[in-house]
Amino acid sequence: MKYLTIFCLFFGFSSFSQVKKYDLAIKNAKIFNVKTGIVGPAQVILVKNGIIADIIKNTNSFAALKTIDAQGKLVTPSFIDAHIHPTDVFGDYDKAPEYLVKDSLHIYRQRLTDAYLPYGITTVMIMGQPEKWQTPLLQWSINPLPNHINIYTAGAAIISKEDRPTYIGHVVVDSPLAAKKKIEAYYQLGIRHIKLYWRLRDPEFKIAFKTADSLGMRVYGHIDQNVMTMDQTLDIGLKNYEHLVTIAYSVIKEKKDWDAFNTEFTEHYREVKTQSDILKMFLEMFRYIDEHKKTETNILIDKLASQNATFSTSINILAELFQSGSPGDAVSLVRQQARTKQNFETFMKYVKQMQEKGIKLRIGTDMANGGKSLQGEQLLLFKSGFSISSILQICTINGAQALGIDSKVGIIKKGRQADLLIWHRSPFNSANNLLSDRIIIKDGIVYQRTID
Template sequence: MQYDLAIKNATVLIVETGEQKEQQNILITDGKIVKITDQKNFKSKQEIDAQGKLVTPGFIDTHIHPTDVFGDYDEAPLYIPKDSVENYRQQLSREYLPYGITTALMMGHPENWLDDIIQWKDGNSRYTDFLTCGGALISKEEREPYIGHLTVDSENSAKEKVIEYHHKGLEHIKVYHRLREPEFSAVIKTADSLNMKVFGHIGDFDPKRLSIQQTLEKGLKNYEHIATLPYSIIRTESEWEKFDTHFESLFGRANTLEKVLMMFLEAFRYIDENKTDDINELIKQLGQNNTTFSTTLGLIHRQFKSSHYFPLSENSLSKEQIERSKANFEIMMRYLKRMSESGIPIRIATDSKFGGKTLLTELKILSDYGFSTQEIFKISTLNGAQAIGLGKEIGSIEKGKTANIIIWDKSPFDNSENYFSEKTIIKNGTRLN
């Protein structure tokens, strides 16, 4: 048999265990991994000599917004012109694929885009595979919804929207913290009956909205953004007022993006000092209910510290506030580590305009705060694949899986700065660079 591509002399990472198998040959045909062997007697149309370098699966970003890339909420188009669909796909992919992100899940965009982008999961070797949740579902409110949100105004309309998305071929649904009852339960029950995966951004400044504990009881399994965790602990109006007063005494009003983000971090310190039993119980419940939780670390981190791609920019934070926020971030990361160690699969979710740069930054952040390289690769590959229901197709280098592969010039196992090193990207069995 002649294979399409052979990656020779590779050090293959087994992401489930962290084992590195040396002198392996990855044999690929029709975009799939056919065989992984140390035998030398094979024929292939093309060969790449990895020269002993580390070879890992492609990254999976489980939370992106194309509106960020196409102009944010103010400037993103309501429609994608028919003659520009390919250009938009190329523009979006440029933010992800060169950095090793071979699969990403869109968590909200204008519904008018749906018919044009639903096929962007087709395995084209030139682009990242983009899956979509359609519009992020919210209940009816007086204010206008954001461009990526979609209002369902009754239990029946929520059910019908999920069924409509299922008929269109969607396999994922996004619920936002502005989705209330009875719409929330209707979405969960309908999606579950159709074997669709539901992801929820739960937790808000308003304690009247649903908490993580309440949504666990209703069957939600996948949660967005570790920073939201404390807002399901600070639940009563009196306690919220107490915390709000506490935050304003240190930071002033949360009237800028950086102060809103620092408020999330200060909430971690608040519960760490005042409600440790409650957060420990919540983490226990999350583990018992087989949930997953996403990261979204980069946007917060760059408000108070520079990194490889993101210099520290001027903002409204004082030197004292920055130092306090650094300490608060460390508290948040300690809880994230505890969640991971308790068996809750953590997955990467950049939620950022600069998706690929942010993902690599998040890997470095995880390393800086005590996650092992083995854990980090599992978080950024297999955990995400399993959460989005594609664990049998992507997320690890195994026979029968899609050949989405990264060959590293320098191994992150040697130095965490090497996450930013040069990489050779293989997408669906095709070398891109």
């Protein structure tokens, strides 16, 4: 009997020691499947060292240092903002610092995090920043922290040499050879994403794309102003585009169309003088192509879809135009705002068409107050006929795939980072719940902060 007791005790301790102890367990979690768009039954998410170690049937048979009972609430991947600029956070182009001073780097990193993480955005893609900021941004990228956002950067946006001012977030290449060398230099620094801006001309564009593609880098293009068209860049091999609103520039090409459009625009607005005027002009272009170039627009959308194009959204900045107008009398201001809102609705009609054709959209706010802007984009998409499932996909897996980081983030799956949102109120019950509180988990660690 004595030996039997010892044997049983030994066996019991051995069995207990084999039970894995996880850092975090989230039980009774109804997980949103970003691939199917369906919310599954309650399960347990087990996290170890910031990684999802396993997802098991709902049970209490696990050992974890911390357990969260989701109580049947929705759990989704955290969000990805695929187009930001730190200049929007650290100061605009006139007020941004020339350098990120070493003694203040922790302050800058916290400011960038505060603009996004409290809203459930755990990963951002910088689509252009001053090259003088590159070293600290790359250091933050390769040294992620649970209480800070994940950062990826494309370096400075690349443009050709020309006789006009250069913004601090751009870098000039004066020849195809210089473009090739710039891409190679970025690659040596560890940069794996490149942004080609619309001010990059054909010779430099082609060699920049070819060089980056040969190195396995991801290439993104902001294509407008008719320097290059989307047709041309699709033929070169570009698939990832910045800003849905830019497609009109690749439809209105001939001088007679531009003359007609400019006459129409100035009749209803004024000559273009400000950034706000430029954005209103972009939206007015959608009225023009809807009335005069619908066939050509549909052909371009079909071509983009057939070549698996992706687009960042950047739509909240356009909706803000309804709240302001050009200087002038009150009647004129109201008329302009009404027309701009109509133009926005026409634009969103084409956005919905692009999504239905299979073009992958990814959230890219491209403005200050990135977290609030992302929420605005979500609601605008819903009001334009997008389902909650598709909105959550646009904010998660679509961005991860376009950035080539879906092996790390964007989906709740074994082996992925434990970057998660536990929703107090499900947006599937009401779209307004997209604004509701949620538990934010970054690298398996709970991050909770009150949103202003």
